[in-house]
Amino acid sequence: MTENDLLYTLALQHVPNIGDITAKRLISHCGSAEAVLKEKSQNLLKIDGIGSVTISDLFKSHHLKEAEKEIRFIKVNNIEVSYFNEANYPEKLKHCIDSPILLFQTGKIDLKNQPIISIVGARKITTSGIAFCENLVEQLAIYNPIIVSGFAYGTDITAHKAAMKHKLQTVACLAHGLNQIYPKVHKKYMVDMEKNGGFFSDFWSTDTFDKNNFLKRNRVIAGLSEATIVIESAEKGGSLVTADIAHSYNRDVFAVPGRTTDSQSIGCNNLIKHQKAHMLTTPLDVPYILGWELESEKQPVIQKQLFVELDATEKVIYNYLKENDKQQLDSIALNCNLPIFKVSGTLLNMELKGVVRPLPGKLFEVI
Template sequence: MTTDELIAVLRLQNIPNIGDVTAKKLISHCGSPTAVFSDTLKNLLKIDGIGTLTIKGLHDAEHLEAAEKEVQYILDHEIAYTYFTDNEYPRYLKHCIDSPLILFKKGNIDLEERKIISIVGTRNITSYGMAFCEQLIEDLAPLDPIIVSGFAYGVDICAQKTALKHGLQTIGCLAHGLNQMYPKVHAMYVYEVQKNGGFMTEFWSSSNPDRENFLKRNRIIAGMSEATVVVESAEKGGSLVTADIANSYDREVFAVPGRAQDKYSSGCNNLIKQQKAHMITSAADLIYLLDWELDQKETKVIQQQLFVELDNIEKTIYTYLQKEGKQLLDTIALDCQLPIFKVSSTLLNMEMKGIVRPLPGKLFEVV
């Protein structure tokens, strides 16, 4: 992208009544960002959905001056960026109608042919939420997914620190420019994140972490990924907005269930109750629903991790079902030489752990 084109893109970003959807419409009609500013108003008004209010201020000097100033900052600080038609633009986000025209980035981000999930939740993470988040990422680590979050307090930083611990790439989507870091206390993690992942934002260097920016940022978190996992949330919260956006993009949403009386499980429980999210109790749920394939080595590692959590009877049944495929309750009891009542209660426990699932006709199979 030339400097003139970059200036034109930022000019469009800076005009109040022109959002990402309208800007893309203008660019598509005119052929390029610079062409939008050389076309006549008469021709622009012929575009479906474009009115005089929309393009009011298109040629105001203040937008050009602001764009030129920001481009100078980008050049002076060697800020990397990707335009929405570029090959390196996040492929899942590219399919979202309201995705940003341009993303600024910092670090060593490699999105090519990678599994990507977003993990979000309350800033007031509990020990339950932290334990689940850490275990989920540990169990997913053999698949080498990219972990996307918002680099905020609570679930966000827990997910990103755990990703780094297991050598996974992690991306923080920011609600401000790359010239600052919010919250400041997380500055200690910036170097490690940039070394194995990085940061992305649509916001200029002049943008502060204002509340509306966080809500706007959430669509990037939801759009970048194959799925969004909500670990913990109160009845209202930004992570629920992210979940709603992910649903609008037709992406899978997962929510971690909690006790009915727990404040920071109420949001997740409601998502599940309202069928806006799949219940997730282990990494196996996500792997199955996203149809992520494992090679032999990955399967072995996950089995080893899984077996640490199983008692001897559960291990026997799991190994049997994995070898034989779906089987009747009576057949499992007979072949494993276990009492039916014991197999029945064990299968229920394994179902709650997300390891097996029941099928019609009293059949069971490994997830």
């Protein structure tokens, strides 16, 4: 985007009562942020969902002045800016209704052509939680995923450090502007983080440090990734918010189960109990459910047999998938008039026979 576009977009972002969803609605209607700020108020009020309170502060001149200051900060610090409907904006985040209209970044982040997962969990992570997280990243390293987290104490920094140890790209989503770092003790990791990925934020350098920002930040963590993994969580916590957001985005969620008596397992156990998360007991559950393939596997070693014998149920499912292309497990069960548990087991047998394969998003297709 041009500097002029950035100026007006920042100014629009600075207006109270106008969040990301409303800003996108206004930009979509008027064509650009500049057009919004130059439109007549009576025309803006004709837009569905836009009322007088929303635009009451829109035309005040100080928004542009503050935007000019932020542009100076962006230039001095070589910060890259992504606009929500341009090519350099993270693809998965584009599909989230409440994603930031602007995303600021430092480092060498490249989100193309690699699987992306978020790893979150308790700040007071247990020794076993640390071990599971480190082993998870180590076992997944062969798939070269990008590891996203929030750079906080506990699970977040464990995931980032494990990613860097295994030379994986890792991205930290911050709950404050790029002029500061929290917690300060993690400043020592910044150089290595920017060599192996970097930092994202949708907050300005002038934004005050507020605990509510961490909850807002969580939508970016969830939105960037195809799946969110919760290592440990108490009954309430920010990682559960991230999991709920990911679930609302129709992304896969994984949770590590624990004993019912362990306080740091209550949140994960509840996610599994309420069917908001897959139970994660081994790192290989992740590539299996998400349908990841190694480079060496992309040309299948086991070719489909010429004369595969299918039982009656397998034939029903095979014919349905052949006629309807890729389908989710629920759709297969519904349209084949079969219980989900039976479809799940049958699909596994068919996969072993080399006639179907799983795909990301809980989809299956005929080979």
